[in-house]
Amino acid sequence: METRKVWLVTGASKGLGHTLVKKLLQNNYAVVATSRRVASLIEEIGDTSEIFLPIEVNVTDDHDVKKAIEKGVAHFGKIDVVVNNAGYGQIGTLEELSDDEARENFDVNVFGSLNVIRNVMPYLRQQKSGAIFNISSVGGLFGGFAGWGIYCATKFAVAGFTEALAEEVKAFGVSATVVYPGYFRTDFLSNGSVKTPVSPIQEYEAARQSEKTHLNSISGNQPNDPEKAADVLIAISKEATPPVHLLLGTDAYDMAKNKANLLNKDIEQWKSYTLSTAF
Ligand code: NAD
Numbered sequence: 001m002e003t004r005k006v007w008l009v010t011g012a013s014k015g016l017g018h019t020l021v022k023k024l025l026q027n028n029y030a031v032v033a034t035s036r037r038v039a040s041l042i043e044e045i046g047d048t049s050e051i052f053l054p055i056e057v058n059v060t061d062d063h064d065v066k067k068a069i070e071k072g073v074a075h076f077g078k079i080d081v082v083v084n085n086a087g088y089g090q091i092g093t094l095e096e097l098s099d100d101e102a103r104e105n106f107d108v109n110v111f112g113s114l115n116v117i118r119n120v121m122p123y124l125r126q127q128k129s130g131a132i133f134n135i136s137s138v139g140g141l142f143g144g145f146a147g148w149g150i151y152c153a154t155k156f157a158v159a160g161f162t163e164a165l166a167e168e169v170k171a172f173g174v175s176a177t178v179v180y181p182g183y184f185r186t187d188f189l190s191n192g193s194v195k196t197p198v199s200p201i202q203e204y205e206a207a208r209q210s211e212k213t214h215l216n217s218i219s220g221n222q223p224n225d226p227e228k229a230a231d232v233l234i235a236i237s238k239e240a241t242p243p244v245h246l247l248l249g250t251d252a253y254d255m256a257k258n259k260a261n262l263l264n265k266d267i268e269q270w271k272s273y274t275l276s277t278a279f
Helices: 015-026 038-045 062-076 097-127 149-172 207-217 226-236 250-269 272-275
Strands: 006-007 030-035 052-056 081-084 130-135 175-181 245-248
Touching: 006 015, 006 062, 015 030, 015 038, 015 226, 030 038, 030 062, 030 149, 052 062, 062 097, 097 130, 097 149, 097 175, 097 250, 149 175, 175 226, 175 250, 207 250, 226 245, 226 250, 245 250, 250 272
Parallel strands: 006 030, 006 081, 030 052, 081 130, 130 175, 175 245
Antiparallel strands: none
8 A cells, every 4th residue: 555645845825835735635645835924824724634734934044944844754754745836926127126136036936946955855865766846937948028037047947957956866766847837827926926126117118018917917817727737746746757847738838839949940040150169
């Protein structure tokens, strides 16, 4: 009989993390769930059974993350599946975002996930099993969106280190998957989640328009269902060999195809220059 799998999910108080944790608990998985405010996490999930361990964690604090993982392993004896989900979108052009605004987005989306990976890997490496899902975005595969450069850069970083991680940990029986969601109907584009620039520059018309469209039209009308994303993650976690790259949503599929075509076009069109640099 399979022993009960233990999941660790960051950013579990709302959105995709919240939906996933609810579904995992309904399916009798054990869950270590983290959030910046544990009271709201308990309130939101509403499950106080012994298979649910809510922990207050600031993912940007390495020590906090280490303690939470220690607590999770002490409580359940192991961690099997890790979902680096906590993250937010910082809208704004590269010129208008301050150093602080840009770094804060990297702190949460990139260094937060690295803190989890660094502190959980000793356990996965020792037990010689485990699966890590790092939630990037289709914006971590294609960055050609005015006003989303910093957010996309954080998600490109997630994709880059996940590809390396997959190579590093496969010898220990651990898988690493970069997940590229398209638009999912969560709080992602709502006030309190997405951040807009403190000092916007009106001359960036395309970026201002994109900001308006995202906050006023796309928010609430995203084509993808977080419940189905959670189902896919659970299904993939049962695969013998989970993929390194996982796209979620028809929009993500189309954008990935478009990116592959654009890249291929540039590779071929400029090939003579590319090949001209050898000694
Ligand atoms: P959401 O805003 O509903 O939830 C985000 C979660 O991350 C929340 O639990 C929140 O508390 C946590 N979080 C946000 N900022 C944080 C911070 N500073 N420190 C710690 N935790 C923080 O959005 P979501 O759609 O559920 O997002 C989940 C993940 O999916 C994010 O990494 C996001 O970038 C990614 N994503 C979402 C979409 C989408 O359309 N919803 C698309 C692509 C990628």
